Amino acid sequence: MKQGQRIKHLLNKFVQNKCSPEEVAELVAYFKKEELTAEFLQVEEVLENLDIIPKMDKNTYHRIQDQILSKAEILENKTKRELYKNKNLLSYTAVAAVLIGLMVSIIYFRSFIERFYNDSQENYKAIVVKEYILLETDDGKLQELSEQGNLDLLDKKGNIIGGKKGNKLVYKKAEALTEKVNYNTIRIPYGKRFEVQLSDGSHVFLNAGSSLKYPVNFPKTGKREVTLTGEAFFKVTEDKERPFVLTTKNIQIGVLGTEFNVTAYGEDSITNVVLVEGSVKLKTGQNLQNGAILEPGQLASLELNNNSLHISEVDTEIYTSWMQGGLAFVEITFEDILKKMERHYNVKIINEDKNLAKEKFNAKFADEPLDRILNYFKETYGLEFTKENQRTIIINQKT
Numbered sequence: 001m002k003q004g005q006r007i008k009h010l011l012n013k014f015v016q017n018k019c020s021p022e023e024v025a026e027l028v029a030y031f032k033k034e035e036l037t038a039e040f041l042q043v044e045e046v047l048e049n050l051d052i053i054p055k056m057d058k059n060t061y062h063r064i065q066d067q068i069l070s071k072a073e074i075l076e077n078k079t080k081r082e083l084y085k086n087k088n089l090l091s092y093t094a095v096a097a098v099l100i101g102l103m104v105s106i107i108y109f110r111s112f113i114e115r116f117y118n119d120s121q122e123n124y125k126a127i128v129v130k131e132y133i134l135l136e137t138d139d140g141k142l143q144e145l146s147e148q149g150n151l152d153l154l155d156k157k158g159n160i161i162g163g164k165k166g167n168k169l170v171y172k173k174a175e176a177l178t179e180k181v182n183y184n185t186i187r188i189p190y191g192k193r194f195e196v197q198l199s200d201g202s203h204v205f206l207n208a209g210s211s212l213k214y215p216v217n218f219p220k221t222g223k224r225e226v227t228l229t230g231e232a233f234f235k236v237t238e239d240k241e242r243p244f245v246l247t248t249k250n251i252q253i254g255v256l257g258t259e260f261n262v263t264a265y266g267e268d269s270i271t272n273v274v275l276v277e278g279s280v281k282l283k284t285g286q287n288l289q290n291g292a293i294l295e296p297g298q299l300a301s302l303e304l305n306n307n308s309l310h311i312s313e314v315d316t317e318i319y320t321s322w323m324q325g326g327l328a329f330v331e332i333t334f335e336d337i338l339k340k341m342e343r344h345y346n347v348k349i350i351n352e353d354k355n356l357a358k359e360k361f362n363a364k365f366a367d368e369p370l371d372r373i374l375n376y377f378k379e380t381y382g383l384e385f386t387k388e389n390q391r392t393i394i395i396n397q398k399t
Contacts, residue, residue, distance in 0.1 A: 133194055135169075138182040138216070145169070147192065161216060162199075167192075171199040174217040181219050187211040188230070191346025193323070200224060200237050202244065207231035207322050209265065209343040218242065231263045233320055236278075251302055252283040260294075261319050267339065271302045274319040284309055318364065325367030334359050338395075345370045351395040356383075 210230025
């Protein structure tokens, strides 16, 4: 088989989610060294190979397309024009959105676009499943980071401002603190964890599916401000002149020098803050008008639907076990357990047992493979599941 035919064959398999890891690697390697050519699949060729083509309204389709293309800053202008020129030829379907994502992602190797629709098939969502740890600099440029090897981090002038060693990013302490603050954002995909050492010496351990926005160098006066989505453990370097302030979903955390864990995923209805050491001051609510101070060993849970804050004594090791690859479920619903498992193992879990969704469970696991956890629920609670493929598990309705 000629190379062009081989690539087209693999792209066809990729769109249908039938590529092996080795075949995906072959595709990525090809497009790292080749231009976009006629081997690339046309929309019609993709549609012919898909059994279900749910309809998508025109506005939703264009919104998704524009979001995808707006991130493709490393594409040549010519390529961008060609994509837009063919815009009207694309069917207004979720499949078309997938193909656009496929084009962009393979060209600049940033993300794979998956599609799904809810049970009522009225609302559709496009999920970007990133295969790489991504570093977005202040000027909007994206850089892929692997978990192996070393890498120097450079500023716009080519000066070394830090480096990556394995799965840790370390920023140099600024020789001269400045008023100007440039923010970077690091995004961790499902199935991975990463550590960032900020320029003030503070350490941030990021869990799967998380992102952190932070200054490359903190200002010489005022606050040290960072923003989190997802889950992270913070070890903050003390600086009484410049308090450390973390902002996340409907909550702001002020600290001097302390260790604490925050869980604030976008899809979760509760934000948790667990204090391990030191002291933190919480401000909650839309206008951050409510406050509380945590002591070591306490958990603050903010319910986002009614903005109520609950504080309790806990075993902090349960809430930080993820740093060693563990999973802990403490009085949480089965549907929330599945969310944790999806992020932890980078899989899609479809629950067809709706009666089980709201049941609450308690369980704690060390660094275990996914099959062992599924089998635990099977043996203990009679859970029935089917592995559709390596990345998709279906929780079956109990018979």
